[in-house]
Amino acid sequence: MYYYHKNSTDTVPMLLLLLFSLTCALQFQAKTVALPSASCPETCGDVKIVYPFGIGAGCAMKGFDLECNKTKASSANVTYLGSMPLLNISLLHGEIRVKHRISSMCYNSSSRDITYRNGGMTLDNPPFTFSEQRNRFTVVGVNVLAYMIGSTNVLGCRTQSNILTARNGFCDGDGCCQVALTSNMSDYDVNFNPMDNTTEYYTNGSSTDGAEYCGYAVMMEATAFQFRTAYLNTTLFWDENTGRVPVILNWVVGDETCDAASKKVDSYACRSNNSKCIDSSNGIGYLCNCTDGYDGNPYLTDGCQDIDECAVNVPRPCPGHCTNMPGNYSCPDEKPPSYSGTVVLVVGLSTGVVIVVISITCTYLILERKKLANIKHKNFQQHGGMLLLQEISLKQGTGFSIFREAELIEATDKFSDKNILGRGGHGTVYKGTLKDGSMIAIKRCVSMANEQQKKEFGKEMLILSQINHKNIVKLLGCCLEVEVPMLVYEFIPNGTLFQFIHGDNGCYNIPFSTRLHIALESAQALAYLHSWASPPILHGDVKSSNILLDENFAATVSDFGASILAPADKSQFMTLVQGTCGYLDPEYMQTCHLTDKSDVYSFGVVLLELLTGKAAFNLEGPENERSLSLRFLNAMKEDRVMDVIDDQIKSDSDTGLLEEVAELAKQCLEMVGERRPSMSDVAEKLDRLSKVMQHLWVPAQRDPEEMESLLGESSVASLEMISTGNFSMERRIVQGLLESER
Template identity: 65%
Template sequence: MMSWMLCKNHACLMQDLVSFSFLIYSLATSSFILGGSLFNAIDTILVIGLGLALLVIHTSFYDCVGTSVGLVILVITITCACLIHDRRKLQHIKNQYFRRHGGLLLYEEMKSKQGLAFKIFSEEELQQATNKFDEHQVLGQGGNGIVYKGHLKDNLEVAVKRCMTIDEQKKKEFGKEMLILSQINHKNIVKLLGCCLEVEVPILVYEFIPNDTLYHLIHGNYNGWHIPLVTRLRIAHESAEALAYLHSCASPPILHGDVKSSNILLDSNLSAKVSDFGASILAPTDETQFVTLVQGTCGYLDPEYMQTCQLTDKSDVYSFGVVLLELLTRKKPFNLDALENEKCLSMRFLSAMKENKLSDLLDDQIKNNENMGFLEEIAELARQCLEMSGVDRPSMKEVRDKLDRLRKVIEHPWTHDNPEELESLLGESSCVVISEVESTGNFSIERKVVKGLESGR
């Protein structure tokens, strides 16, 4: 009799198990088909796990082993459900960040622009590329963020920048701005390859430039290394070329916002590449867009920008003027350890120009009779860039053109005694006159007769 009862109970339980399994299958299927409208993935797992656990416990009521197995299944089920819940919560947060930073708009724009070499990276991809943002991967850091070296899955080396902050007003437009910046294609500008928008502050991915920065070349371990004037002038011209492109050729115009020697990278040939658009903004189209928090680096900041909080193209010009001073003097733009009146390089330079003591500031490596005419011209250009009022400063196009003419003259010394050849080299509109310095047998540019150079014609 007892045997018959047990068989009957087991038969009933097996029937219940089949019915329960069919129910679970139906619920799970409906969950996937209806996109989770009846039961989400967590609910399904909980129902299945709880059912199986109770079933095992019920069928093994008098079996300690069976009861233990049921409890284990129950614990595993709840743990898995919690992990999935946390993961779904994290994904929800990432989706919120993605939408907040204009990711949907960026994605749609990317689909409409076939062949665009720009990628939206996931946070997981960039963590793998940088070994979870390991400190040993750090290439450099500043007020705007930290830059890491990374390797993508296709073994492409990249520079990954984690920005510190982003203007609240710019978050919605960030994706759109990234698309515009990604279309910049200039030999002297570091290429923006992609970005990650599913984090609180977007992460930028640039092409990797293997050499150091201009700052390190001037002030770093290379400090004793001789850097010829022609090399300095070429780096200055290439950097000015890049900024002039951003201001005048990009559509819409782009302001860099943090021009400094550490944001000018150098490749294996010491060719300049302007980088770090962490502070970049699209040129404002009306006055209401000008107001922003002051960003930048001490020693390079435009005084007018600090007073008005209005970043303009002339703010970049001022900062570039400081870079010119670094190339001329090999001194840092700001030195906390110096005397009070010598801490700021730009103020010290302007004072020296007024007192006709430029020679005291110039780097000894390039200060000689042969170079003096060129050094005075570059110094005068730097002085114009450092004018207190932005309207009195030249444009980056004018700065580029002046440096281009100086570079051509210094790179073609055989034209100095041939005015016609020099005129052909510089262009018909130039009015540069080269005169021989009889006392030394060298050549220099007489500043009083270089009106064509001064006017940027």
């Protein structure tokens, strides 16, 4: 009951204050992470629904909404994430398992038409990405070339046409092939490229009118696929899986690191008091887990509950004396009993049993160590180690060494993540320090596809070790006693050309002379591989991130993971399509035939990066400007090449020189490989342009006869004009020098 001692109008300010406080409280509550109510469904069909996933309004964290619908085929409920059926959720590992559509290319023998179904997908990133470790890109069918195009890379492979050699359980190219992912992807499309004889093969092989022969391609869970020869020339693969196969998706919460997210109390997703935060391996977002000794859902308040280690259903560490504690347990010491004859006998027997157990254990460990030594010896022989040792003994002074696994483990601090220099499609590279203090780079390669590759590994390593060029990273040795060999290279300290051009500072501090020098040294290295190595070596993955720079910014070509020895028989070619968007030779994409002109095309793209300061491929721009090479060629065609060249080098460099380099890049980017220059021609042209630039601006320091010998007699008049200080004719002089070089 209220008693008013003053006028009743005095209560109005109090009511306004109360209303304001309530509004602030509601606003504060809206900023916090919404938690599910008790009415939210806990299951749908066979799937257990756990937060942050949920079904219905207010039951899921943003981006984790699910739907529960009945299927057309039956009355059973099915859980959906978007349009994909959900099979299960893992809170501990941050994974979900969903069913993903298969892409297909089908030939109808009646109509002789080829129809396509694309099952590519684009995920929300974050929170979802395709798992690099758990999935494989899989192609099934006869004579099928398929490749997946993601935001940052291209992967693919081709199946062979001889189905007689296909075997159940073996996906090695005969009717089936698989490719490992190179990173966690958030989107991809599937393209089929019918071989020249695909239609002819199906037509000749068909004896039934209306029969349909299909090739399939899909990213799917690696352990869920088992190849069967019955999949060939039938639709059984599609029918068995009803058009969908399992795929593993990684997920994270938020878009920050643990350190940044934990400071925002209202939005921090790890709600339980006994939870911990784990940064995503991609560097975007994080996961929550319960701390040791607790189990449950860390995304819910009080979701992590203590594990009772002393419970009956758990192996008890000390029966009868175990005391459970929050997150742990204790086994208090008992009062020592008095010893009797029986106890002494029991102790004696126990001691004997312990001695026997120790003896058996020691014997087992010795046998296991011997078994491990035998495995290492077998791996050494399989990888051509004996052949390599013989060749090294015959060729003294090669500087090539055979490293022990223990030596490399110690050099990299057990291959610690802090020593990772980079990851690629052919392995992970670690920085290491040997006992003598010298720095090395160690590449742990991906698995080898077949036994033939293992037998030829030692021979190819010896050939690569013979490469002695100042602009090619030196192969110091290898380790062969492991299942997959490790390669040891010299350490180059100043990062990659990609980082130098596209890093935080961009390329605004790089003069044109430095860019031209880097291009020249890179071209000379590739020319050496193509023309002077014996046998010639094709790099296969030329790009700015595979060109390293030392402390003096000298270029060093690296990463020969995609390289092959040039085959003597031109009918031999690669069946695996790998590369990087923006650098891939269009002719190689069509034929799968890697040639020296494929390296020339990729180098042309690197030359464009140096000229323009732009990345080779940009997803954020308009569709017709995403490819740097396409944008450049259009500008050349429309006679506006200076529009795409970096503004800085336009302002401090001669137009004639820039146009000459641009014309060279255009020649490298010819669609037909035969029209492209060789790497030797490219290196020679860049060398001449570099000399022109060097001597053009310092004539007073050079004797005219010396410059004449360097640049040719036709340049004498131009040189005299420069030496007398007549710079008003600068552009004509440059053009004259360039014309003489042609």
